[in-house]
Amino acid sequence: MKVTIVGAGAVGASCAEYVAIKNFASEVVLVDIKEGYAEGKAMDLMQTASLNGFDTKITGSTNDYSKTAGSDVAVITSGIPRKPGMTREELIGINAGIVKEVASNLIKHSPDVTLIVVSNPMDTMTYLVHKTTKLPKNKIIGMGGALDSARFKYRLSEALECPPSDVDGMVIGGHSDTGMVPLTRLATRNSVPVTAFLSEERLNQVSEDTKVGGATLTKLLGTSAWYAPGAAVSGLVQAIACDQKKLFPCSALLEGEYGLNDLCIGVPAILGKNGLEKIVEIELNDAEMNKMTESAEGVKKTNGLLEV
């Protein structure tokens, strides 16, 4: 199993580290445009192999895609992150060109690859990859919902004063400060609906904190987060590499599901060796469906800025 990660920055390197530590891939190739940067990150990570007990071989390359040939899964984290006060959507001008070129380079050397798009604005970048490559739709997946759901569980655990591992919950919709739809009605603590423990007001607070999860960290860090994003991507990579048939909310190209068409947005999906194997349509109530429709309008507005 060969995994390529383009962008050896904060998220790309964190993802490489989690993939290696989980020890399911034979090879990880890091690619970056900055001279020597991917090679340096790869060497540093390889020097943790004997400490962390993994056998994955990590190599780096400065923009030489021949090194990525035959990749099963490739992750696109190349581009710029936001700074405090910015929205993800403001990154479109720089990141669209980068993502389009990187996807094309990857496919040239790995025609059967499954692509996981991370660069922001992620739903629009995923749509861009669908529009500009000839990969089948199951082979292009956007990562956002897995991270947003992890943040939702963290915020729920705070409110419930319990460990995050006690909590289950999911965020669908667009990966943006206003577009996320945390499904509080369906969240549980060991099978008990969280609505049995928390007031509507407290749950609304959990939802709002979840939606601005990325912005809150960007304000604290001066750039956007990387540990939870890297871990979330590694979960998607593992589900595909190990054919786990796991369910994650992912940004998928919709063709009528949830009453939506011609956009990529976060919906529950099963991931396995064929990439995004199935979109799962869960029953939403009217309020949730309205939020999803509103979120889709926001994503479509950003898609409208693309030159495709």
Ligand SMILES: NC(=O)C1=CN([C@@H]2O[C@H](COP(=O)(O)OP(=O)(O)OC[C@H]3O[C@@H](n4cnc5c(N)ncnc54)[C@H](O)[C@@H]3O)[C@@H](O)[C@H]2O)C=CC1
């Ligand atoms: N979808 C999600 O849930 C998340 C998305 N992000 C996004 O991921 C992206 C990366 O974030 P960070 O790793 O924090 O940024 P970073 O600045 O640390 O790393 C980005 C790397 O991409 C490289 N790069 C730029 N153009 C390139 C090209 N044409 N080819 C190869 N490499 C290129 C840069 O040299 C840099 O090393 C950002 O757009 C950020 O907004 C970040 C966190 C979560």
Ligand SMILES: O=C([O-])CC(=O)C(=O)O
């Ligand atoms: O907030 C950002 O810009 C990066 C990101 O997508 C996240 O951490 O959710």
